[in-house]
Amino acid sequence: MSEDEGDLIPVVLVKQYVFCPRIVYFSEVLGLRERETDLMREGEEMQQVEDSRDQRRKWLPGRGIETKSARHGKLYVSRELGLVGVVDVIAEKGEVAVIERKAARRPRRVHRNHVYQLAAYALLVEEATGRPVRRGYVHYLKSNDVVEVTITEEAKRHVLWMVQQIRRIIWEERLPPYVEKPACKSCGYRWICKQI
Numbered sequence: 628m629s630e631d632e633g634d635l636i637p638v639v640l641v642k643q644y645v646f647c648p649r650i651v652y653f654s655e656v657l658g659l660r661e662r663e664t665d666l667m668r669e670g671e672e673m674q675q676v677e678d679s680r681d682q683r684r685k686w687l688p689g690r691g692i693e694t695k696s697a698r699h700g701k702l703y704v705s706r707e708l709g710l711v712g713v714v715d716v717i718a719e720k721g722e723v724a725v726i727e728r729k730a731a732r733r734p735r736r737v738h739r740n741h742v743y744q745l746a747a748y749a750l751l752v753e754e755a756t757g758r759p760v761r762r763g764y765v766h767y768l769k770s771n772d773v774v775e776v777t778i779t780e781e782a783k784r785h786v787l788w789m790v791q792q793i794r795r796i797i798w799e800e801r802l803p804p805y806v807e808k809p810a811c812k813s814c815g816y817r818w819i820c821k822q823i
């Protein structure tokens with residue numbers, strides 16, 4: 628694969644890079660897809676139900692935040708950042724915030740890959756609107772909890788660094804080294820990872 632300035636990195640790849648850089652190689656270089664589990668199918672169904680609820684909802688659940696100005700599922704594209712992603716956005720008290728839904732229960736802490744996913748969305752929305760994005764929300768559908776996440780400038784800079792690393796993996800077709808970690812247990816690429 629050759630280097631092309633026009634190549635855009637989907638935000639979901641940033642999320643996956645944080646989970647494990649090897650996934651970028653498996654999905655983008657080898658073209659493999661994770662094995663679909665019952666959990667993933669359930670997650671997709673929950674997202675669809677939530678999409679239809681969004682059409683009539685006036686509040687972000689549990690937060691009392693008005694979402695009447697929400698723009699659900701808008702595609703943001705930035706050649707400057709090298710990023711593309713579909714983002715749910717709300718405007719509140721003169722500020723803009725980004726929202727991401729997860730078909731899971733609220734964890735003790737917001738997972739790192741979801742924090743950086745929000746930071747990547749924040750960069751896209753900032754560029755498109757010219758307004759700062761300093762906060763995001765993760766809506767956990769299974770427990771119907773909404774958790775606020777502070778999006779720091781450092782997190783945004785780290786996203787830009789990761790975009791470069793992702794591009795290198797793809798362009799150089801370079802498989803990152805195997806490092807055993809707790810995430811391996813729930814990884815959809817485990818079936819191929821140890822064979823390579």
Ligand code: SF4
Binds near residue numbers: 806808811816
């Ligand atoms: S099994 Fe572990 S090392 Fe392999 S891709 Fe998944 S998370 Fe990464």
